[in-house]
Amino acid sequence: MIALFTDFGASGPYTGQMEAVIYQYAPEAKIIRLVDNAPTGNPLLSSYFLAALSRYFPQNTVFLSVIDPGVGGERMPVVLKANEQFYVGPENGLFNTLAVQSESPVWYKITWQPDNSSTSFHGRDIFAPVAAMISKGRIRQIAEPVQAINLEHWQADLGKIIYFDHYGNAITGLRYQESMEHKLLKVGRLVLERADTFCMVKENQSFWYKNSCGLVEIAVNRGNASVQLQLELGMPVAFV
Numbered sequence: 001m002i003a004l005f006t007d008f009g010a011s012g013p014y015t016g017q018m019e020a021v022i023y024q025y026a027p028e029a030k031i032i033r034l035v036d037n038a039p040t041g042n043p044l045l046s047s048y049f050l051a052a053l054s055r056y057f058p059q060n061t062v063f064l065s066v067i068d069p070g071v072g073g074e075r076m077p078v079v080l081k082a083n084e085q086f087y088v089g090p091e092n093g094l095f096n097t098l099a100v101q102s103e104s105p106v107w108y109k110i111t112w113q114p115d116n117s118s119t120s121f122h123g124r125d126i127f128a129p130v131a132a133m134i135s136k137g138r139i140r141q142i143a144e145p146v147q148a149i150n151l152e153h154w155q156a157d158l159g160k161i162i163y164f165d166h167y168g169n170a171i172t173g174l175r176y177q178e179s180m181e182h183k184l185l186k187v188g189r190l191v192l193e194r195a196d197t198f199c200m201v202k203e204n205q206s207f208w209y210k211n212s213c214g215l216v217e218i219a220v221n222r223g224n225a226s227v228q229l230q231l232e233l234g235m236p237v238a239f240v
Contacts, residue, residue, distance in 0.1 A: 002026075002131050003034040003057060005050050005065040006123070010036055014121070018064065018128040025132035034063075038163070039233055041069040043090075045162040047097040048173035050087075052213040054098065059084035064131040066123035067094050077110040077126055079134065079143050086139070088131040090122070091149070097173075099149065100156045107149060112142035161187070161218070161235045168224030170231050171217050176210035183239040187218060190229060191240065204228075 002022060008014040015036055022029050034053060039045040046067045054063060068075075068090045076091040082102035087095045088110075099105040110130055117125040133142050158173030165171065170187075174180075185192045185208040195207040203222045206229055211217035216237070219225050226232075 001030045001032060001057065001061045002135055003032045003061055003063050005035045005038060005046075005053075005063055005067075007038040007040045007042075007046070007067050008036050008123075014123065017121075017124045018066075021124055021128040022064075022132045025129050026135050029132060029135055038067055041067065042233070043067045043069070043092045043094040045158075045160065045173070045233060047094050048158050048162045048215075049171065050094065051097040051101055052175075052215050054083070054085060054087075055213070057085065060086070062086045062088060062131045062135045064123075064127055065089040065094055066127060068092065068122065071122050072119040077122065077130075078146075079108040079110060079130070079139065081106040081108070086131075086134050088127050088134065090127075096149070096151055096154045097156070097158075100151050100154050105148065107146050108139065108143035109146045110143050159237050161231055161233055161237065164226045164231075164233070167219075168226040168228075169211075169217055169219040170225050170229075170235075171211060171213075171215055172237050174216040174237070176214055176216055180216070180239060185216065185218070185237060186240045187229070187231065187235060187237045192218065198222075 066089055070092055078091040080087040080095040082098045082105045114125055157175050161170045162173045163171040192208045195201045195209055198221045201207050201221050206220045208218050220228050
C-alpha cells in the first residue's frame, strides 16, 4: 500500500503524475490518496498531522509524503522507517514528529537517481519511483542508512492548530491524554470547555474534544469553527 500525503490540492496534474510513475515501477501497487491539502509549504504543521494519521495504516505501508518548499535546494531526499512503516520525501522536518514519537526510527539517504529529473518536481521524478521500489522490498538497492538526525529539541506534541478539515474544525498537534479531561483550552481570547462529541453541546456552541485520530480538536456544533471563532493555522493553543 502506498499512501499519498501532499499539499498539491485536489485539482491540477501533480498527484496524477505521481500515480502514473508509481504504476510504471509497481503496477500492482495499491494507492490511497490520504491527504492532498496538507498545510501548504509547511512541513512543521504537516508533520504532526501525518504522524497522527499514520497510526491507522498497517505495517509496511509506504507514505509518499511531499511538502517540499525547498525542492531543488540542499535538503536531503530521505526515507524514514518508523513503527514498521516507511516514509519517503524531503528531509525538512516533515518526518521529525514520527521519529520522535517512535521507539527505534531508522533514517536512510536516497541514493537512487533517475536518468532525468526536473529541479522543481522531485515528488514525481525521485520520491514516487523510490516509494514504488520500497513497496517491492528494494530499499537496500536505492537508499543507505545514515546517522539519526538530532531531534533533541523537537517537540513530541505541538500546541498549535495544524489543520482545518472540510467542516472548519481545527485540529491541533496535541495528542489527547486523560489528564486533560477536565481542563479548559485557551485559543486566542477564547477559553473552551471539553465535550465528548458534538451532540453533547447546544447548536453553535464551541468546545474542544478528542478527535478520531486521538488529537485535541476545536469545533462548533452545527457550525464552522475556523470562521466563527476566527481561527488560523499555526495559532497557539494551551490548557489552562
